[in-house]
Amino acid sequence: MLTQIRSYERSVQLLLVNQFTINLGFYMLMPYLAQHLSGALGLAGWLVGLILGVRNFSQQGMFLIGGTLADRLGYKPLIVAGCILRTVGFAALGLVDSVPALLAASAVAGFAGALFNPAVRAYVATDAGERRVEAFALFNVFYQAGILLGPLVGMVLTGLDFRITCLVAAAVFALLSLVQIRSLPARRADHATHAGAADRESVLVQWRGVVRNRAFLLFATAMIGSYVLSFQVYLALPLEVRRLGGQGEFGTAAVALLFGASGLATIFGQTRVTAWCRARLAPGQALAWGLLSMGLAFVPLLAATAVGVPDEGIGRRLLAAVPPTLAALLLALGTMIAYPFEMDTIVQLSGDRLVATHYGLYNTICGIGITLGNLLTGAALDAARSAGMSALPWLALLVLGVACAGSLYGLHRAGHLTSTTAEPEPAVA
Numbered sequence: 001m002l003t004q005i006r007s008y009e010r011s012v013q014l015l016l017v018n019q020f021t022i023n024l025g026f027y028m029l030m031p032y033l034a035q036h037l038s039g040a041l042g043l044a045g046w047l048v049g050l051i052l053g054v055r056n057f058s059q060q061g062m063f064l065i066g067g068t069l070a071d072r073l074g075y076k077p078l079i080v081a082g083c084i085l086r087t088v089g090f091a092a093l094g095l096v097d098s099v100p101a102l103l104a105a106s107a108v109a110g111f112a113g114a115l116f117n118p119a120v121r122a123y124v125a126t127d128a129g130e131r132r133v134e135a136f137a138l139f140n141v142f143y144q145a146g147i148l149l150g151p152l153v154g155m156v157l158t159g160l161d162f163r164i165t166c167l168v169a170a171a172v173f174a175l176l177s178l179v180q181i182r183s184l185p186a187r188r189a190d191h192a193t194h195a196g197a198a199d200r201e202s203v204l205v206q207w208r209g210v211v212r213n214r215a216f217l218l219f220a221t222a223m224i225g226s227y228v229l230s231f232q233v234y235l236a237l238p239l240e241v242r243r244l245g246g247q248g249e250f251g252t253a254a255v256a257l258l259f260g261a262s263g264l265a266t267i268f269g270q271t272r273v274t275a276w277c278r279a280r281l282a283p284g285q286a287l288a289w290g291l292l293s294m295g296l297a298f299v300p301l302l303a304a305t306a307v308g309v310p311d312e313g314i315g316r317r318l319l320a321a322v323p324p325t326l327a328a329l330l331l332a333l334g335t336m337i338a339y340p341f342e343m344d345t346i347v348q349l350s351g352d353r354l355v356a357t358h359y360g361l362y363n364t365i366c367g368i369g370i371t372l373g374n375l376l377t378g379a380a381l382d383a384a385r386s387a388g389m390s391a392l393p394w395l396a397l398l399v400l401g402v403a404c405a406g407s408l409y410g411l412h413r414a415g416h417l418t419s420t421t422a423e424p425e426p427a428v429a
Contacts, residue, residue: 001138001141001271004134004138004271005138008127008128008131008135008138009127010183010185011123011127011184011185011187012124012127012128012135014179014180014183014184015120015123015124015127015139015184016138016139016142017142018079018120018176018180018184019120019139019142019143019146020142020143020145020146021146021172021176022083022116022120022146022173022176023142023143023145023146023147023150024146024149024150024153024172025086025090025150025169025170025172025173025176026086026113026146026150026169027146027147027149027150027151027154028150028151028153028154028157028165028168028169028172029090029093029154029165029166029169031151031154032154032155032158032162032165033052033093034048034052036158036162037051037102040162041097043099047099050103051099051102051103051106052106054103054106054107054110055106055107055109055110056110056367056371057110058106058107058108058109058110058111058114059110059111059112059113059114059117059367060114060363060364060367060368060370060371061114061364061367062110062111062114063114063117063118063359063360063361063362063363063364063367064207064357064360064361064364065114065360066078066082066111066114066115066116066117066118066119066356066360067118067119067122067354067356067357067358067359067360067361067363068203068206068207068356068357068360069115070115070118070119070122070356070357070360071122071206071354071355071356071357072203074186074187075119075120075122075123075126075187075356076119076123076180076184076185076186076187078115078116078118078119078356079115079116079119079120079123079180079184080177080180080181080184081112081115081116082112082113082114082115082116082117082119083112083116083173083174083176083177083180084112084173084174084177085108085109085111085112085115086108086109086112086113086170086173087170087171087173087174087177088105088108088170089105089106089107089108089109089110089112090105090109090166090169090170090173091166091167091170092104092105092108093105093106093109093166094162094163094164094165094166094167094170095163095166114360117359117363118356118357118359118360118363119356121139121343121356121359122355122356122359123187124136124139125343125344125347125355126187126355127187132340132343132344132347133274133278133283133340133341133343133344134271134274134275134278134340135340136339136340136343136344137270137271137273137274137336137339137340138270138271139340139343140266140270140335140336140339140340141266141267141270141271144262144263144266144267144270145263145267147263148259148260148263148264148267151259153168154169206354206357207357209354210350210354210357210358210361211361213349213350213358215349215411215416215417216346216349216350216358216362217365218411218416219345219346219349219408219411219416219417220361220362220365220366221365221369222404222407222408222411223287223342223362223366223404223408224365224366224369224370224373224404225291225294225369225373225400225401225403225404226290226291226294226334226335226338226342226404227366227369227370227373228369228370228373228374228377228397228400229291229294229295229297229331229334229397229400229401230294230331230334230335231370231373231374232298232327232331232377232397233258233259233262233328233331235374235377235378236377236381236393236397237258237324237327237328238255238258238324239381240301240320240323240324241254241255241258241320241321241324242255243320244316244319244320245316245317245320245321250317250320251320254317254320254321254324254325257321257325258324258325258328259328261325261328261329261332262328262329262331262332263332265329265332265333265336266332266335266336269332269333269336270336273333273336273337274336274340277289277337277341282412283341283344283345283348283412283417284345284408284409284411284412284413284417285409285412286337286338286341287337287338287341287342287345287408287412287417288405288406288408288409288412289337289338289405290334290335290336290337290338290339290341290342290405291334291338291401291404291405291408292334292401292402292405293330293331293333293334293337293401294330294331294334294335294338294401295334295397295398295399295400295401295402295404295405296330296398296401297326297327297328297329297330297331297334297401298327298394298395298397298398298401299394299398300322300323300324300326300327300330301323301324301327301394302391302394302395302398303323304319304323305390305391305394306391307319334401345417346358346359346362348417348418349417376396377393377396377397380392380393380396381393
């Protein structure tokens, strides 16, 4: 892995470290924000939900804006601006206590992600060139490492004071901003053959061209399932562990095992899995196999429903820990298979034009899908408990994975996942 990292341009190496640091700062704070708002500040549950929802909406809902600005202004300014805004937002979350100020800080922190996320991915795709798939495999390693380490750092800091956590997270983003201002080369969106045309077009003309890219929209819709399934590591799987393992020390340790197994599997296995898939599978086939693996991740949980739940003892603990951990590992495997080819396919379907805008719209579509998917998953979990049908949510998630895998394989067979050469529409006088 280190050899691969050294083989890329310095800009790509910096962006990999950049993504690790972004996730480190984000995940050292966000898992503990709800507890701070409801505990230390004593806010009502609906206000906590509103503040967290504002952050999510200001990020997911504004990805298209961030991607469009990156294509028009260049990648570096948007990456730097996003990090600066997140510095301000995270510092404010630790220093203010009024609801309007908290809402504003949450919105700023979320919008920051909408600015730098599409720009970072488009920058990596541009500088990695024909080695995009391998570059995004490394990107996922650094991405997961930040997710794994961030909560551990946050737990230590929050044990002292949550305000310290906020200020340290803000300092991480401030340092990251300075490093990028100094060291990250400027990079304009699009190749030179398209840059002039892109600048002359209005934003609405560009958006209309992206929305008319039928193959891209079909791909984004089919990939929603991957995000709904992978998010269950944070939703359904911990809930299942807590349901069987309880809220005490064992339940906490089992949830930590869940996250640790998923993150470590990706860190140590991603590059090998990508190399294996690259040598044997077409991109569309890899995507389909990745989604199928993610769907099959819920088979251990489905099988566990056929086993009677012991009232207590080692049997109950094994049932609480083993099937969810196996599911997390299979979800990690599916993501390792699909993610690098997913990021590359977006570039392919964009025709190498307005790449950040395509990433932005893609993230927005998947973000909406995650929200709806989580609502339905939560409803299925509640319905399963009420009706005594514990297999229902796992069966539904299995069917979702198989259906999305079939859709992706169909798009692959029809040739809809290959490069398009979208011609820019003439600019409006």
